[in-house]
Amino acid sequence: MTAARGITVGRLAALVVLVLAVAVAATLLIMRATDRSGAGGTGGDDRPSRASSKGATPGPTNEPAGGPAGGPAGGTPYAYTTEQELVLVRGDRPPTRVPRVFDLADPHRNKVVWSHDGHRVAFFSDDELLDRREDTRLITVDARTGEVLRLPCPGCHDLAPVGDHDVMVLSNESGATRAFRIDLDRPTAPRTKLDNGRHWQPQLLGATPTHVLTGRYELSGGDPGMELRLNDLNTAGITVYPRFDSNAYMPAALAAVGGGQRIAVAARHNPGGCTAPFPIHVLGPKGEVGGSDQSAALPPGYIAGVTGGIDVSDLWWGPDQHLYATISAWTCDKAQNAQDGKKRPHRPATLFRLDGDRWVSAGDQPATVVRPLDRDTRMVLVIPDCNAPVERADAITYCNTGSLYREEAGKRTKVADDVLSLSAPATAS
Numbered sequence: 019m020t021a022a023r024g025i026t027v028g029r030l031a032a033l034v035v036l037v038l039a040v041a042v043a044a045t046l047l048i049m050r051a052t053d054r055s056g057a058g059g060t061g062g063d064d065r066p067s068r069a070s071s072k073g074a075t076p077g078p079t080n081e082p083a084g085g086p087a088g089g090p091a092g093g094t095p096y097a098y099t100t101e102q103e104l105v106l107v108r109g110d111r112p113p114t115r116v117p118r119v120f121d122l123a124d125p126h127r128n129k130v131v132w133s134h135d136g137h138r139v140a141f142f143s144d145d146e147l148l149d150r151r152e153d154t155r156l157i158t159v160d161a162r163t164g165e166v167l168r169l170p171c172p173g174c175h176d177l178a179p180v181g182d183h184d185v186m187v188l189s190n191e192s193g194a195t196r197a198f199r200i201d202l203d204r205p206t207a208p209r210t211k212l213d214n215g216r217h218w219q220p221q222l223l224g225a226t227p228t229h230v231l232t233g234r235y236e237l238s239g240g241d242p243g244m245e246l247r248l249n250d251l252n253t254a255g256i257t258v259y260p261r262f263d264s265n266a267y268m269p270a271a272l273a274a275v276g277g278g279q280r281i282a283v284a285a286r287h288n289p290g291g292c293t294a295p296f297p298i299h300v301l302g303p304k305g306e307v308g309g310s311d312q313s314a315a316l317p318p319g320y321i322a323g324v325t326g327g328i329d330v331s332d333l334w335w336g337p338d339q340h341l342y343a344t345i346s347a348w349t350c351d352k353a354q355n356a357q358d359g360k361k362r363p364h365r366p367a368t369l370f371r372l373d374g375d376r377w378v379s380a381g382d383q384p385a386t387v388v389r390p391l392d393r394d395t396r397m398v399l400v401i402p403d404c405n406a407p408v409e410r411a412d413a414i415t416y417c418n419t420g421s422l423y424r425e426e427a428g429k430r431t432k433v434a435d436d437v438l439s440l441s442a443p444a445t446a447s
Contacts, residue, residue: 094391095161096442097130097139098399098422098434101415104130105434106139106159114164116157119144120438122418125267126176126221128439134227135182136443137161138202142174151175156187158202161443169205178225179444180251186230188218195220212251219247223270228252229279229303235266242288244268248281248303257305263287269343273335273444279303282341284330292350292360293323296330298343298372311376317347317364326350329405331367332387335444341372344385348405361406383430386420389442398423398430399440 093109099120106114118141121127130141143155156171173191180186183203189196197212212218219232223246230249236242244264248257262268264285273280281301287294300308317326326349333343346367350360369381369388387399401420402408410416415436422437423430 093395094136094443095139096389096391096397096440097132097159098397098440099128099130099438100434100436101419101438104139104141104159106161106164107433108161108164111164114159114166116159116166118157119147121147122414122438125439129177130439130441131177131179131185132441132443133179133183133185133202134444137183139441140177140179140185140202142171142177143168146175152191156185156200158205167205169200176220176222178222178230179227180225180230181227186212186222186225186251188220188222190220213254219245221266223268223283224272224281226272226274226279228274229272231270231272231281231283233266233268236261244285246283246301248279248301257303259301259305259307262299265290269330269333271333271335271341273339275335275339280335280339280341282333282335284333284343286330291327292348293325293327295322296328296345298330298333298341298377300341300372309375310372312345314377314379315345315347315370317349319349324350326364327361329367329403331401331403334389336371337390337393342380342388343370343372343377344368344388345370345377346403346405359407363403363405366403367401383428387440389440391442395424395426397433397440397442398425399437 095106095108097104097106101120101122102117104116104118127147130139132139138158138160140156140158143157145151145153145155152172154171154174155168156174156177158167158169171187171189173189174187175190176188177185180199184199184201187198187200189198195218197218199210199212201207219234221233223231223233225231228251230251231246232249233244233246236245240261241263243261244266245261246259262283262285265288267286269284271282282298283301284296284298286296298310298312300310302308312328315328320326326347328345328347331344331346336342344367347364348361349364351362352360354360366384367386368379368383369385370377371380384400385398386401388396390396399420399422402417404417408417419436419438421435422433422440424433
């Protein structure tokens with residue numbers, strides 16, 4: 019399903035039809051001009067546009083908030099994406115569906131985030147994907163009402179939740195990467211420029227209400243890898259971490275617990291061959307880099323750099339303040355020449371929990387992405403691991419989409435197929 023992009027005028031059967039068509043077209047042009055004025059929040063009428071019935075399918079708009087952590091009555095909300103839309107599920111009420119083209123192969127272009135109060139989900143329009151970066155909009159969906167807003171955000175390419183109900187966005191509209199803060203409770207207010215005294219790194223890996231973890235893949239100045247910085251939004255202080263041997267697709271998890279910051283990242287070593295490791299590091303707010311024992315997740319007979327490897331699909335802090343990850347494993351067939359052809363799957367992605375500094379199994383059912391909704395319920399997305407050669411004509415779709423389940427007391431009920439991503443409000447805050 020895609021949103022209508024214009025008006026199709028049929029054969030003129032009567033003068034009334036012509037008048038109505040002209041009136042509708044004029045109305046749309048006025049709305050378009052109003053929506054574009056004041057882009058960037060620096061002047062003019064910056065009122066956001068509402069989703070029309072052709073642009074989204076909202077749920078009821080007159081229901082109270084209620085629920086824990088600001089979630090709507092009827093349970094914690096969650097959202098999932100397919101190649102053609104984002105679907106917001108709010109308990110037993112009708113879901114809100116927002117048309118948007120999502121990239122099957124590049125998760126950097128598909129980011130979906132939740133405000134820390136759990137009230138709104140936010141993501142960018144598909145204009146950058148369609149080479150219309152100057153037309154990019156920040157789309158927000160109210161989890162309490164289903165209302166959809168589209169805010170002008172030219173040049174925006176990354177975002178992260180900060181504060182209780184704000185998002186930080188990165189924009190390269192002017193050439194250099196700049197950061198702005200947008201209050202989703204006051205979407206018509208001017209956005210606030212964030213200045214850290216230097217150029218912002220081009221990736222937002224994650225955020226708590228007060229801190230943002232940014233990254234940049236660097237080729238110069240030593241071994242290639244990811245350079246990370248922790249930015250304190252209150253003091254403008256910056257913590258720089260040692261360069262990580264990792265490519266730019268780096269799972270990260272951040273949470274604020276008891277006034278402190280909990281940070282973890284997973285680093286896929288370069289090049290990502292059959293024996294490349296994938297260590298998970300817990301980071302300290304002053305630049306500390308810790309390790310963890312992944313023995314329980316490794317394939318049998320594992321010898322580092324020789325016999326096999328693992329892949330970390332998902333990383334998040336749970337409501338019990340433990341760090342969780344979904345990890346798959348494989349062995350290597352030395353008889354094969356091509357690196358991808360060497361992989362022999364040992365275990366699909368399943369759930370692991372960090373106890374102290376050791377990872378332990380926390381589930382034996384396949385799970386690529388997991389998000390808890392309450393103590394007894396969680397959503398689980400299962401996507402084929404594709405750790406070995408895939409003989410399929412639709413390999414890109416097959417290896418990047420899967421089935422979404424609702425799991426209660428270990429029993430799974432399928433919710434949807436062809437799902438690309440899963441998200442939900444933060445559970446540890």
